Amino acid sequence: MIGAGVVGCAIARRFALEGARVIVIEKAADILDGASKGNSGILHTGFDAPVGSLEQRCIAEGYREYLEIRERLDLPILKTGALVLAWSDEQAARLPALIDKAHANGVDDVEPLSAAEILAREPGLSDRVRGGFHVPREYVMDPWTAPYSYLLQAIENGASFLRRAEVLDGAFDGEAWTLETSRGPVKTGTVINAAGLYGDRVDQSLLKTTSYVIRPRKGQFVVFDKAASELLSAILLPVPTEATKGIVICKTSYGNVLVGPTAEEQDSRDDASVDGDTLAALRAHGIEMLPGLAAFDVTATYAGLRPATADKDYQINDDGARRYISVGGIRSTGLSAALGIAMHVFGLYTAFGLRHRPPSDLRWPRVSPISESQERAWSQPGNDGIVCHCELVTRREIEAALCGPLAAASLAALKRRTRVTMGRCQGFYCLGELAEITAGRFDTPLATAYDRRGYDRRT
Template sequence: MLQTPHPELYDVAIIGAGVVGCAVARRFALAGAKVVLIEKGADILSGASKANSAILHTGFDAPPDSLELELIRAGREEYLEIHESLNLALMKTGALICAWSGEDAEKLEEIEKQGRANGVAELRLLSASSARETMPGLAGRLVAALEVEGEHIIDPWSAPLAYLTQAVALGARFLRGAELLNGTFGGGWTLQTTNGAVRASAVVNAAGLYGDVVDQRLGFTAEFRIKPRKGQFVVLDKAACRHVPRIVLPVPTATTKGIVVCPTAFGNVLIGPTAEEQEDRVRATVETGTLRTLLQRGAEIVPALADIPVTAVYAGLRPATEEKAYRIFARPEKRAITLGGIRSTGLSAALGLAQHAMKLHAAFGEKFDAPPLIPKVSVPNLTETLERDWQRPDHGEIVCHCELVTRREIEAAMASPVPPGDFGGLRRRTRAGMGHCQGFYCNARLAAMTKGQLATSLAAGEQGKQ
């Protein structure tokens, strides 16, 4: 049953509140557009964007002269420009592409050559002994490595939250629980959603895993088909971090960047992802055998990791398509833009994709008046790179002892301009329940504090559904 139509006429309706959709909402709001961000889930990052390796890429291994490379570089540059003003983390770890065989070692020079052609200058071929000087924990069987100084680690959840929070401060609307049912164009768009009809002059499809479906529901012939690619991850306890100060990358193949061992901004170590094709766009299961293989692989790379306990395991889906390239289309005659097939580099390229969407929109002939004042937005820091709330006075009780999350942080998240819509959103905004006990000790307290405020109650047996 359709809900009551929304009376406003928006300049731009963006479908999908993943990292790309949030970045696009911010970019159009900064330009002065009246923006609505439409999401079928209860919160931002309900789809592919909630699970990734949190690397801010340089684009050293992106396809040469590709749009993907251009947008990674643009997105990275903008992130570096704005992260301090938004209070976003940046861990300047650098990366080592490690060759564990003579065959892989022979490929490093070609990777370096491609990286330099892609405009990445901070590259250095290292012998095994030199590589271990920068990271002593690497296994003795290392043959050679290529150092990529500019690869960094960020907080993958606070960044899109900051983008949308700034958009909302500029007047954008975030419409949750609004799955697109169909769209019709007649001088402007009428979008029928499960949360009412929305009218907009232009539409941007940033629907990730449902990008092809959304194009069809807008009345277009889908130019691509989403082929979900599952990635499983293992998160090790914080004791692992002293052994992994840098991102460790394998020599990539034609289909995947391979298994990465890297630190996180939260003090853990991540191993993954796998690359498994599947048809299901919703469920991303974790398999014990695969996780054991990841742990074994991590210990082969950094032997000290063999003795570190596991904090968490998870799996995510990437919106791969039948082609490796981004699938971006503009339809000026209907004022529609599709940002499809944005895979593992989406976190790095999101701000660049938003800039690109703005350029494509300029061809539609619609102009906006930029706001005279940009409101200052600063999201809470959840990382080990900056001061945490528990280190400040009068924070109230510690609700989550594993991650040292305070009552003040929980209350602030619930009262924020973009509050969490479900428990997953609360976890991503505060890290409550993400530590070693995975919420065993704090979930009851969180349930009491958020009673009646989340789409799904955090009662016994409910939290696993988020």
């Protein structure tokens, strides 16, 4: 299994639960270090997916399984619902076709709304809104805890995780693959390529051909202060276009308000930088739709890269003769579809004639909660004190995240486990204590990577 993004973590979980021996190979020091680290954190119904597409089927199955397992893994959702909003006559004219598409995709509880009905639900919206419809089962989810829990469950049910191991080459001898990695050879019966932004290059390296080409698409986001969450209750979605789902405004699982993403084509597969002009435009766009945002500060910004291709559908292909499955072109819906993609990939695998016996006693680990909808460690006794006061992260949580089979090996990884440095001060007050707690744990010590103000010395 190559790649430990959200899709790779979900696939590893499915195969481990089915009794397969799994090794996850990841070139980075942590999971979610590629495309999966930056997204909007929405559990989609797939109401606007291409009808009959593999994407739509995987979203529907992933949505169903997430709701089925979330309590056993203690995975949160905020039952916000979503409003698809038209801001022009042209957009309003497209609403009936979108509702028909939702019905064709099995999302039959959407409800058309007039502008007055929308404003009654969301009085903070600009009165420029022309109409829209309600999608009651679109929810906000925690985009980091879910994949972390998927891979942790895979490991607790027998999977292995090899980090800092870039796949360099490989060969199939008719019986098994030998993958050459930066940490030595790995032998495996089947290869599943879920390398995200580098999926086509991994195909080219191992198969000497690829059926798709990744075209990176950057999405920048601005995050408003937590107090802004009082301005809205639902996820606010634009009328999508052929190219993009458009800019969303929603609460996050961590209590903030998010505006984004943009959709910027670029050549680089690694450049997830943000720029001031784009961020200013995003902030202005959010204020135009939700005027009350003007009173609140932007406390964080980030960007994510989507592994888009020239095709609108997912690019999941199998080569039974060489026992190889490539999982590519998983764009913005990967978080929602991951569990469904995993089920689809396992079906392709069994079509190779391979069978396993599931474990008799499945383990269901529960990780420390970081969503605002859950009871967090700061409110419980024995938490060893708060380190990050902006996000109320305790020493006990930090030390727990530095241990175990998925121990955080960088500040970014620790942030995704606990929320440290995500608040208003962006680590200004807690980086010193974090450097002390994490001493000897990170590939690059905080004391050498950052100065006391939280600025990265390497840039």
